[in-house]
Amino acid sequence: DVKVTQSSRYLVKRTGEKVFLECVQDMDHENMFWYRQDPGLGLRLIYFSYDVKMKEKGDIPEGYSVSREKKERFSLILESASTNQTSMYLCASSLATSEYNEQFFGPGTRLTVL
Amino acid sequence: AQTVTQSQPEMSVQEAETVTLSCTYDTSESDYYLFWYKQPPSRQMILVIRQEAYKQQNATENRFSVNFQKAAKSFSLKISDSQLGDAAMYFCAYRSKTGNQFYFGTGTSLTVIP
Numbered sequence: 001d002v003k004v005t006q007s008s009r010y011l012v013k014r015t016g017e018k019v020f021l022e023c024v025q026d027m028d029h030e031n032m033f034w035y036r037q038d039p040g041l042g043l044r045l046i047y048f049s050y051d052v053k054m055k056e057k058g059d060i061p062e063g064y065s066v067s068r069e070k071k072e073r074f075s076l077i078l079e080s081a082s083t084n085q086t087s088m089y090l091c092a093s094s095l096a097t098s099e100y101n102e103q104f105f106g107p108g109t110r111l112t113v114l
Numbered sequence: 115a116q117t118v119t120q121s122q123p124e125m126s127v128q129e130a131e132t133v134t135l136s137c138t139y140d141t142s143e144s145d146y147y148l149f150w151y152k153q154p155p156s157r158q159m160i161l162v163i164r165q166e167a168y169k170q171q172n173a174t175e176n177r178f179s180v181n182f183q184k185a186a187k188s189f190s191l192k193i194s195d196s197q198l199g200d201a202a203m204y205f206c207a208y209r210s211k212t213g214n215q216f217y218f219g220t221g222t223s224l225t226v227i228p
Contacts (some may be wrong), residue, residue, distance in 0.1 A: 040220055042218045043205065043218040045215060048214065050214060096214070100147055100149075100209075102161055103216055105160070107157070107158045
């Protein structure tokens with residue numbers, strides 16, 4: 001079974017703090033994604049990566065950056081957390097070459113910025 | 115960007131009954147993939163069913179089936195013999211055949227009434 005794990009299920013940070021959310025997958029997937037999930041808005045793509053050190057902006061990249069130094073690990077960074085970044089963050093991964101490129105999701109990190 | 119619309123924010127169904135969740139999408143492409151994902155409360159998002167656009171036959175996975183109407187750009191999910199464990203948020207998603215990015219709808223929260 002594919003496993004996608006995220007470093008924390010719940011996180012509370014203060015405004016202005018630098019926040020790191022980490023995601024690790026164990027199935028040698030090329031693609032990794034960070035989404036933000038908010039009620040009534042569904043899942044919105046923040047960034048994705050299709051290879052080590054490669055990244056592409058999604059629909060809402062402002063205020064976020066990412067890092068992918070190893071194939072299995074994809075980090076989301078909030079350089080200076082703000083209250084409007086309080087949300088559920090989901091990581092996902094997928095193969096680049098499979099027919100459906102089904103995404104496998106982590107359990108999510110619920111981030112609260114005070 | 116492709117748009118995926120789920121017009122039913124909330125639905126409810128009696129246990130053992132059948133329920134249909136609606137999804138429409140907007141695309142100019144002729145070949146693509148469609149997915150339904152399930153997110154149980156406080157649990158990981160998992161794939162329920164998937165469909166490739168060029169396959170006319172509707173996908174089926176046990177009690178879950180889809181009604182794929184390509185011309186109408188509609189992709190509804192039918193859950194038969196509903197069970198308490200079906201209670202979850204359901205997301206419809208689109209992926210282009212040539213791209214890696216998924217586009218998600220805003221979700222439908224399904225309640226199963228005992």
